[in-house]
Amino acid sequence: MHKLKLLLRKYENNFLLLDDIINNQKIEYLNFNKIITVTDTNLSKIPSVKKVINYLQNNYNTKIIELSSGEPNYEMIESTSKEIFKEKYDLVIALGGGSILDIVKSASMYENSVENVDHFSGSRKQYKERLVKTLAIPTTAGTGSEYTHTTVYKTRLNIKNWIWDELTYYDYVIYFPFLTADLPKDVTVASGVDAFDHLIESLMSLKFDSQNINLCNKGMETIWYSLPNLLENKNNLKERTNMLLGSGMAGKAIHFTGCGICHCIAHTLGSLTKVPHGIAVAYGLFYTIEPVLKNNHDLLQRFHGPFKNLSAVSLAKNIQEWLSNMKINYDLIEKKINFEEFIKIYYLDDNKSMRDNTYYQPSKSDLKILLDGLWN
């Protein structure tokens, strides 16, 4: 069996890794009477996604709803939740990237069909019970949202916030590597870097537990080699498989520890602009990795494989070079951000759990210098 698959199975045994979807194949995870599938309008036009939708429609009692593409907001969660609970569905399928997975994760909570979803953000209020089963079919390899309890979305105040609840999770996951082969290059890069960052932030987190050292290092090593290989050949299904399993591991890693400073920066940038999450995370990682490592040299002992036995400066330099080779376009944020507005959101109470989860705690003036390229 695939080594990564085996490693992920140690943590989660609720996933299938399938090469293809064929019409006469019945999938055990789909044994439900009434299914609703949530996807997005752009995705449903992609041939490989269309193939999955057709399979579901031809073989199961499935309603399909298509949301407009874009980062999740309160309205998308509430309206999707109303759709889910209008009829008696017994399975909700999320077919899409991190945004769709995040939306469906929360929309599957009955309360969100009748109540303001913002009441539940920042864990202010808890959900009472799960009334429907959920299945994630990720079409990107990145967020690992299928293995976290978190939804990131924009509130009524247009601030990026999170919902975390014991009850918001996926019962089942199906990985189809062929689904991710149609992704545009920039989405492959942004989501892959996000997954890498989840693993490294988890490894360097204050909440890190050494029993997950292999999970983080193996996941990082996988993405470290597989993502550049995919940029050479986007159709390499072996690497697509590695990326999906690596991002599932990344989701599991942040489920244990939460994220850190890069995500605090990324959520702040996501509140102020329409920058894709993975691009904002890449920016945060590029500029914080050196001070984070220099600030606590003990962290270096947590790194294995290609990251082992390096000084803080060398390790940071390697990571920065790896990121530079991705040729990420930062036009949406560079020289576009008002420093005072950034600080206001960065220091919001709801960002505290990320802000405090890294050993390095920059002051306002440190941030001004560190992220100098952002300010307008």
Ligand SMILES: [Fe+2]
């Ligand atoms: Fe992320």
